Structures are given as C-alpha cells and as structure tokens.
Amino acid sequence: DTEVTQTPKHLVMGMTNKKSLKCEQHMGHRAMYWYKQKAKKPPELMFVYSYEKLSINESVPSRFSPECPNSSLLNLHLHALQPEDSALYLCASSQDLAGDNSPLHFGNGTRLTVT
Amino acid sequence: AQKITQTQPGMFVQEKEAVTLDCTYDTSDPSYGLFWYKQPSSGEMIFLIYQGSYDQQNATEGRYSLNFQKARKSANLVISASQLGDSAMYFCAMREHVDAGNNRKLIWGLGTSLAVNP
Numbered sequence: 001d002t003e004v005t006q007t008p009k010h011l012v013m014g015m016t017n018k019k020s021l022k023c024e025q026h027m028g029h030r031a032m033y034w035y036k037q038k039a040k041k042p043p044e045l046m047f048v049y050s051y052e053k054l055s056i057n058e059s060v061p062s063r064f065s066p067e068c069p070n071s072s073l074l075n076l077h078l079h080a081l082q083p084e085d086s087a088l089y090l091c092a093s094s095q096d097l098a099g100d101n102s103p104l105h106f107g108n109g110t111r112l113t114v115t
Numbered sequence: 116a117q118k119i120t121q122t123q124p125g126m127f128v129q130e131k132e133a134v135t136l137d138c139t140y141d142t143s144d145p146s147y148g149l150f151w152y153k154q155p156s157s158g159e160m161i162f163l164i165y166q167g168s169y170d171q172q173n174a175t176e177g178r179y180s181l182n183f184q185k186a187r188k189s190a191n192l193v194i195s196a197s198q199l200g201d202s203a204m205y206f207c208a209m210r211e212h213v214d215a216g217n218n219r220k221l222i223w224g225l226g227t228s229l230a231v232n233p
Contacts, residue, residue: 040204040226040228041226042206042224042225042226043160045220045221048218055218056218056220090160092160097219098217098218098219101146101147101148101165101167101168101210102148102165103148103150103162103165104162104221105162106152106159106160106162109159109160
C-alpha cells in the first residue's frame with residue numbers, strides 16, 4: 001500500500017471547469033511534489049513545496065495552481081485546462097528538498113482527461 | 116545532453132530468469148543518489164532501490180540489486196528470478212544539486228519497458 005494517497009483516481013473535466021487534485025502523506029516528510037506524466041514518458045516536475053513553502057515552480061502555466069495547506073496535504077487546483085493537459089498527475093513526498101538524497105515516494109496518481 | 120541514459124527501450128525475459136536493466140549517468144556533483152522506480156501499467160510509481168554516491172556496497176532489496184560502478188558512472192538494476200508481475204516500465208533516476216540553495220532535483224531516464232514471458 002502506498003503511503004502517499006491521491007484523490008481522485010480518475011477525473012474527466014471540461015475546459016471551463018474548475019477542479020482540484022488532492023494528495024496526503026503521513027510519513028513526516030517536509031517536501032512534496034507535483035509531477036505530470038504523459039504515456040511512455042518519464043514524469044515532468046511541476047512544483048515542489050518545502051516546509052509548506054513553494055520552492056520550485058517549473059514555469060508551469062497559471063491554469064495550474066498548487067496549494068500546501070499544511071505539512072501533510074498538497075492540492076493542485078485546475079482551471080481552464082486544455083486537452084493537451086490530459087495526463088497522469090503524480091504527487092510525491094520526500095524527507096527534505098535540500099541536504100539529502102532520500103528517495104521520493106509517490107502516490108498512485110490521478111488520470112486526468114480534459115474534454 | 117542526457118544526464119541519465121537508459122539504452123534499452125524494451126527488454127524481454129523468461130520467467131524465473133535474471134535480467135539486467137542498464138543505466139548510465141553523468142554528474143559533476145560529488146554527492147548524489149541513484150534510484151530505480153517501477154511503473155506498472157496501472158500507473159503507480161514504485162520505489163525499488165537506492166544507491167548513494169558514497170556507499171561502498173552495492174544496494175540490495177530482495178530480488179533487486181544495483182550494480183554500482185562509480186568510475187564507469189553506471190547503476191544497472193538486476194532483477195533475479197523474474198516474475199510475471201515484474202512486467203512494467205522501469206525508470207532510473209538521479210538526485211543531485213540543482214542550485215546554490217542546496218535544493219536537489221530528480222533527473223529521470225527515458226525508461227525501459229520489461230516484459231516477462233511465461
């Protein structure tokens with residue numbers, strides 16, 4: 001069983017909808033990540049939060065808006081998405097962003113389809 | 116230039132045999148971590164094994180072992196006694212410094228698709 005929980009597992013939304021992806025971890029990790037993954041490609045980093053502060057934004061379009069309400073929760077708010085945003089969205093956590101090389105632990109992902 | 120190279124887009128192995136998945140890396144950072152992840156068709160990204168740049172011994176986790184050759188900058192994954200459930204995409208990744216603030220990012224290879232035949 002994964003220790004990083006993502007909801008929902010699947011999401012279909014129209015281009016005018018607003019939706020949110022949720023991620024939760026209870027491993028005491030202080031870094032949390034959002035990745036986007038297209039089929040048969042490696043994950044692409046979108047955002048990193050470290051100690052609940054946004055540390056890395058990989059020039060992601062503003063229609064994706066991350067939020068870290070507390071050290072265990074990470075949200076990704078979606079608004080006015082495009083069909084090319086359809087992908088698997090993975091959340092991950094690690095002990096820290098800096099100072100160590102500990103592994104990232106991933107959730108099961110949300111399969112997003114934009115119609 | 117690719118920092119993580121996986122030269123085998125697809126591999127086949129017979130059930131119960133061992134298989135080696137290749138990974139070479141490029142970094143000038145003296146402190147880095149090497150990882151292998153497994154991603155079945157269902158999508159979850161499963162952490163398999165970790166090797167630190169200063170580790171003297173090769174990492175092992177059950178049927179997985181990492182053949183770490185630092186001078187050659189290679190970190191091959193060996194899966195012993197393959198099982199049907201091992202059929203998946205396997206990604207090699209490296210965590211290294213990316214900025215002066217000591218932040219570290221994960222750099223990914225393109226993956227190897229492994230099929231285990233009965």
